[in-house]
Amino acid sequence: MTSLTLMAPAKLNLFLHINARREDGYHELETLFTFLDFGDELTFSLSHDTKIHITGDTADIPLEDNLIYKAAMALYPYKQVEQGICVQLTKKLPMGGGVGGGSSDAATTLLAINQLWKCHLSNEKLAQLGLSLGADVPVFVNGKTALAQGVGEKLTPVTLPQRWYCVVFPNVHVSTAQVFTHPDLPRDTNKLSQHWALSNTRNDCEALVKKLYPEVEKTLVWLLKYGPTRMTGTGACCFVELDSMDAAQRVLSSLPSYWQGFIAQSSNISTAHVQLDSWLKM
Template identity: 45%
Template sequence: MTEVQEKVSGWGERWPAPAKLNLMLRITGRRSDGYHLLQTVFQIIDLCDWISFYPAEDGRVFLRDPIPGVPEQEDLTVRAANLLKQYTGCRLGVCIDVEKNLPMGGGLGGGSSDAATTLLVLNKLWNLKLPLDKLMELGLRLGADVPVFVYGYTAWGEGVGEELQSITLAEQWVVVIKPDCHVNTRQIFLAEELTRDSKPITMRDFIAGDWKNDCLPVVSNLYKSVGEAVDALSQYAEARLTGTGACVFAQFDSEESAREAFSALSPNWSVYLAQGLNRSPLYEKLEQGSV
């Protein structure tokens, strides 16, 4: 495939895999298979990994630069591509190049977003023509957060997070702190002290300020640096945990106030400055006509 063909078709281009925040998280029950039932609000933010795809003539799926210590076939982008091949019978191959910017184990959904971008873009590049609901269904096989990234909108989520309803929120500036720890999500959901019977709320309750995250007390107890990050960020705005963490975040009404907090916290913490989005930047690029 020539360089011109790659440019026209979308092969070799950089595709965004944005992060998300859980603006609240309530555990309302537990299924017989162990999965927790929840209510949450997902908001896309403009921090992104970037993924490029290159045709592989031999039909293999592989990474250009495998992550040290992570078996290549366990990487979520490789698993997503192989799942597409298995489901559709596609015999094409791909070399996947991931520019990793989002922290692992932070609750920002980086691996899930990478998988969703792989599903959506390869669906186009391989001309598979699977509908969105099927891609979301396949995404759920890879992880509970993958469907919201395939969906691509800020959303109210229920079930295990796969029952989604798009909502429109203010696209506020956010400051995110990544404490120096990697939270084990399984450990948090297995913790005896985790609240599992929160009363469900309505969207109106959330908009009125009911932003509780049931995981925060457990995570703060097990990972002291998370509690310290909450305390540090709380000096500038109300700090919250995203998902099971480790990242904590705060929303700001202006870019100026967010930048002030970011600058003040940067010397002592790993800090990110971002803006909330109601629509994934991946969909903006998919609609530019490059594929």
């Protein structure tokens, strides 16, 4: 088989605690990742040459900067076939929104090309290659709901109840690097490995991002009418947790037209992995 279509699902950080800043500037975190059944769509097919081609919703990202390209390049030395790869991207996740679209695209690319180029690398090796592309890539490669520690690479799988979410993108872009280098970011939260309820946890980036981007605060205040809310990652997307699809749909229907949003159910296994397993059984 020479082609394969997989989702690159969104993630939410159900909480994000910052425990310390390391010598290299990176931060020690504790964060609970869940996957959503909504994401970008990527179709991979072997190319007629030896190059890496990306078409579709590539926005204005130069080819060499696209995380899909970087992921393909990371696998290039392990390639066991002559051909290169064509990747057709349908982008549904806001870029730099805290839902991990770029990292998820990279992880899905590693999983798919590993098959098409017959690299035969383990998921552990793919996660190791992925970590050099971004701190969030390993959790997507692993594909299981997880508590992440370290800079995001130490993963402990956890099983969470499936819930519905309405995720809102407040139309502001938050730079992850700006948040992590800001002097006002709290960096001394104690480690916590249990009692993960939303009520017992927080996102340590949220107060700072609300201050820097009032639109994020406005979004959280609006969502709070419907249920427990939080910002994901370093923002700017915010989510509300809900009991049913109907409840999530009601929130989305009332969303002011100047914001964008989507609804999705959480899952303990990434849709990319479910789809890859079915493809392997074909």
